[in-house]
Amino acid sequence: MARPNAEIRHLLARTGFGMAKREEIDALSGRSYADAVERLLDNVSPKPFLTTPDWLNVPLFAQIEANLPKERRDAMQMERREDQREMKAWWWAEMLNTPRPFTEHMVLFWHNHFTSAINKVNRPELMFKQTALFRTHAIGNFEKFVKAAAKDPAMLVYLDTNSNRAGNPNENFARELMELFTLGEGRGYTEQDVREAARAFTGWRVVTGNTNAGFRVEGTLHDGGVKRFMGRRGRFDGDDIVDIILQQPQVAEFIAEKLWLNFINDAPDPAAIQKLARQFRDSKYELRPVIATILKSDAFRDPENRGALVKSPTDLIVGTFRVLGTPPANPSLFPAVGRALGQDLLDPPNVKGWPGGLSWIDTSLLPARNAFMFGVAAAVEVQATGMQTLATQARRDMRNLPVTSIDANTVKKLGAMPGEELAELLLPVPPAGGPAGPGGALGALLLDPTFNLK
Amino acid sequence: MKRRDFLRTAAVAPLVSFVPFHLAHAAARWDRILVLIELQGGNDGLSTVIPYADPKYAELRPTIKVARDRVLQLDERLGLGPELSPMMKLWRDKQLAVVLGVGYPDPNLSHFRGIDIWHTATNADEASTVGWLSQVFKLEAPPADYAADGIVVGRGSVGPLKAPDRRILVLENGGAAAMNEAKRMAGNAGMGGGNAALAHVLQTQQSFKISSAAVLAKNVDRVDPGATFPAGDFGNQLAMAARLLGGGVQVPVIKATIGGFDTHAAQLTDQPPLLTQVGAGIAAFAEAMKKHNLWDRVLVMTYSEFGRRPRENGSGGTDHGTAAPHFIAGGKVKGGIYGQQPSLDDLFDGENLKHTTHFRSMYATAAQEWWGIPTPFIKEKPLGLISA
Numbered sequence: 001m002a003r004p005n006a007e008i009r010h011l012l013a014r015t016g017f018g019m020a021k022r023e024e025i026d027a028l029s030g031r032s033y034a035d036a037v038e039r040l041l042d043n044v045s046p047k048p049f050l051t052t053p054d055w056l057n058v059p060l061f062a063q064i065e066a067n068l069p070k071e072r073r074d075a076m077q078m079e080r081r082e083d084q085r086e087m088k089a090w091w092w093a094e095m096l097n098t099p100r101p102f103t104e105h106m107v108l109f110w111h112n113h114f115t116s117a118i119n120k121v122n123r124p125e126l127m128f129k130q131t132a133l134f135r136t137h138a139i140g141n142f143e144k145f146v147k148a149a150a151k152d153p154a155m156l157v158y159l160d161t162n163s164n165r166a167g168n169p170n171e172n173f174a175r176e177l178m179e180l181f182t183l184g185e186g187r188g189y190t191e192q193d194v195r196e197a198a199r200a201f202t203g204w205r206v207v208t209g210n211t212n213a214g215f216r217v218e219g220t221l222h223d224g225g226v227k228r229f230m231g232r233r234g235r236f237d238g239d240d241i242v243d244i245i246l247q248q249p250q251v252a253e254f255i256a257e258k259l260w261l262n263f264i265n266d267a268p269d270p271a272a273i274q275k276l277a278r279q280f281r282d283s284k285y286e287l288r289p290v291i292a293t294i295l296k297s298d299a300f301r302d303p304e305n306r307g308a309l310v311k312s313p314t315d316l317i318v319g320t321f322r323v324l325g326t327p328p329a330n331p332s333l334f335p336a337v338g339r340a341l342g343q344d345l346l347d348p349p350n351v352k353g354w355p356g357g358l359s360w361i362d363t364s365l366l367p368a369r370n371a372f373m374f375g376v377a378a379a380v381e382v383q384a385t386g387m388q389t390l391a392t393q394a395r396r397d398m399r400n401l402p403v404t405s406i407d408a409n410t411v412k413k414l415g416a417m418p419g420e421e422l423a424e425l426l427l428p429v430p431p432a433g434g435p436a437g438p439g440g441a442l443g444a445l446l447l448d449p450t451f452n453l454k
Numbered sequence: 455m456k457r458r459d460f461l462r463t464a465a466v467a468p469l470v471s472f473v474p475f476h477l478a479h480a481a482a483r484w485d486r487i488l489v490l491i492e493l494q495g496g497n498d499g500l501s502t503v504i505p506y507a508d509p510k511y512a513e514l515r516p517t518i519k520v521a522r523d524r525v526l527q528l529d530e531r532l533g534l535g536p537e538l539s540p541m542m543k544l545w546r547d548k549q550l551a552v553v554l555g556v557g558y559p560d561p562n563l564s565h566f567r568g569i570d571i572w573h574t575a576t577n578a579d580e581a582s583t584v585g586w587l588s589q590v591f592k593l594e595a596p597p598a599d600y601a602a603d604g605i606v607v608g609r610g611s612v613g614p615l616k617a618p619d620r621r622i623l624v625l626e627n628g629g630a631a632a633m634n635e636a637k638r639m640a641g642n643a644g645m646g647g648g649n650a651a652l653a654h655v656l657q658t659q660q661s662f663k664i665s666s667a668a669v670l671a672k673n674v675d676r677v678d679p680g681a682t683f684p685a686g687d688f689g690n691q692l693a694m695a696a697r698l699l700g701g702g703v704q705v706p707v708i709k710a711t712i713g714g715f716d717t718h719a720a721q722l723t724d725q726p727p728l729l730t731q732v733g734a735g736i737a738a739f740a741e742a743m744k745k746h747n748l749w750d751r752v753l754v755m756t757y758s759e760f761g762r763r764p765r766e767n768g769s770g771g772t773d774h775g776t777a778a779p780h781f782i783a784g785g786k787v788k789g790g791i792y793g794q795q796p797s798l799d800d801l802f803d804g805e806n807l808k809h810t811t812h813f814r815s816m817y818a819t820a821a822q823e824w825w826g827i828p829t830p831f832i833k834e835k836p837l838g839l840i841s842a
Binding site: 450 | 562563566612623635636638659661662665718719767774803
């Protein structure tokens with residue numbers, strides 16, 4: 001059998017979860033590289049692969065709930081916590097199962113951009129709705145995306161727009177809109193702009209009380225007065241504020257740089273960022289063409305950039321289980337694994353999201369990753385040999401891991417590959433040599449330090 | 455300071471800081487430990503140290519003010535929030551310094567920029583990626599045979615220690631998992647070339663192995679922390695710090711973190727439980743250190759990215775603000791109030807507190823007074839709160 005196509009492997013690793021299955025690589029290998037990129041973009045879908053959780057259709061009786069006796073409210077909150085756990089597990093399962101990993105890669109990219117956290121939003125159905133919004137706009141139009149994100153119910157709760165009212169503005173959303181979502185910290189706005197923008201978003205409220213959460217402007221709470229914002233004067237509302245912000249050239253630069261950091265390497269080339277930003281602005285903020293340019297760029301395709309990025313915990317976990325596993329029987333174990341490795345999806349550390357890059361590896365997280373990979377290697381050994389008795393340490397490593405998701409046939413097939421072919425499938429660069437561990441030749445590659453890279 | 459190190463410092467420092475007395479000083483006091491507590495999210499200073507006698511306080515905070523009879527009085531104007539009652543023993547023993555109005559000029563109200571400024575000791579318009587402690591350690595490095603340059607207990611950031619080449623150990627959840635990995639990696643040498651990302655992985659592994667081996671040798675999980683710490687993650691972090699120090703792990707800095715202070719809404723519900731943990735945690739830590747005969751060798755210092763807005767917002771909370779009070783405690787601390795309480799009548803931009811103490815004064819106190827390391831990069835003077 002031929003070696004895996006290295007360039008397609010790199011493309012799939014960077015647009016998916018750090019690595020790809022042999023079948024996925026082969027399916028895209030028989031065409032031109034540019035075709036492969038377009039094919040991947042064509043496949044990005046607003047629809048999830050798995051059926052949606054059933055509690056999504058439970059009505060949002062927030063008003064009624066507030067008037068219930070305390071025991072009843074507590075019981076509802078207990079149920080909601082259960083649904084929150086299911087929401088997290090559902091998204092992990094979607095990432096593990098989907099035939100369109102690029103879609104979920106972008107949903108995660110946007111979750112780390114327009115952040116919200118379930119621990120503040122509380123209602124899992126609102127978080128589901130937000131990830132659905134990210135799927136809809138994943139590679140769509142950024143202007144529409146920002147305006148939709150500003151009205152997204154989870155966002156309205158997470159950044160306190162929902163309690164922002166005329167005469168008593170809450171600046172939380174207005175500040176992050178500029179600092180984190182569009183312009184970048186300190187790039188072209190003042191404290192005065194933050195205060196004035198906050199007024200424009202007053203009265204923006206989550207609609208609850210029926211089966212579908214939505215958005216409305218509560219007129220009596222909205223400050224309809226004149227605002228002075230970025231050198232303009234007018235009776236601006238939130239959409240006007242977004243329009244004015246998007247006229248600033250920094251927005252395209254900020255987003256282009258963020259895409260570069262996600263797809264290419266940790267050292268954006270300023271001249272290339274300017275070119276990407278110009279394309280992004282000239283296309284009126286269409287995301288697909290600028291992402292296509294990045295994926296087809298010389299920088300992206302430069303073999304020097306293979307293995308130049310650190311896998312996020314999600315890359316490490318999802319990529320590993322996609323390649324070694326069958327669709328997991330018990331996705332509820334995955335959120336805790338992600339949390340242990342530093343990425344509790346749907347509960348980012350703060351509104352800035354996970355800083356990523358080299359910070360995924362520090363003297364605390366590296367040992368946690370190693371422990372996880374030792375557990376996977378132990379499971380590989382069990383599946384490859386049918387071994388019934390395990391060393392104490394291997395049992396401890398596998399505890400709380402979704403080991404039954406590691407598939408014996410897949411493990412045997414991978415184990416039968418010639419060594420170099422297996423290394424080229426699993427690693428972005430040649431192995432550096434890791435610790436001794438279980439799992440034979442396959443285990444040695446899983447435990448190699450370069451397995452942390454993509 | 456070694457001559458070589460001095461020349462390197464002098465070469466990059468502006469001439470104005472070229473002060474001859476830096477040439478000679480006694481060896482740094484590496485037997486002394488700094489314990490940092492980060493109050494993550496921007497702690498509301500006005501409900502931590504309360505200007506209870508100022509009528510403006512009640513006026514600005516109609517729904518979230520602390521009733522005057524619940525305030526723990528420090529003097530005729532100021533008092534601690536009631537949740538901090540366990541710290542009053544330290545106050546009465548004159549081992550608690552309350553530093554007022556801590557901030558800096560042109561304050562930045564972003565969490566991330568704010569904490570970067572604090573962590574790197576820069577001015578508001580400068581950016582740096584090197585933590586202030588790492589800048590101090592560049593002037594005078596902690597002993598090479600110490601377990602690490604700093605230990606972070608819990609999942610907080612390494613912020614003030616941040617630098618590419620510092621030896622930082624992060625011990626989450628009591629460090630059990632880290633110790634297990636330390637054993638497993640003990641024999642694995644794996645160093646080598648590769649790209650920057652791979653070099654980072656291998657270097658991190660090496661640093662972890664050395665530091666964890668030093669902690670492992672002390673069997674800290676068997677050390678009595680020396681006090682009962684409040685339940686929860688923050689209390690566990692401080693208990694871990696007490697076990698590390700009680701067990702004889704040599705390290706100049708330990709950092710603990712408690713999050714959740716970003717109280718934009720429902721502050722009356724959310725902030726008191728956090729302050730309760732801070733007060734009980736610091737009090738328990740002091741008790742533990744006394745039991746281990748270490749209290750005279752420990753300096754505890756709180757910090758936060760900013761304080762909060764004096765006027766409450768419409769959500770029963772407070773938005774991002776500027777200056778805030780902080781605590782410094784220890785057996786060698788001369789207890790009392792340091793600095794001036796910012797005025798509630800004379801606000802910055804009409805709505806925020808004007809700082810009265812530069813935060814770098816706290817760092818100068820730690821570096822110069824506590825460790826005896828001259829730090830030309832800090833222009834502010836130490837607070838003068840360490841007794842001889």
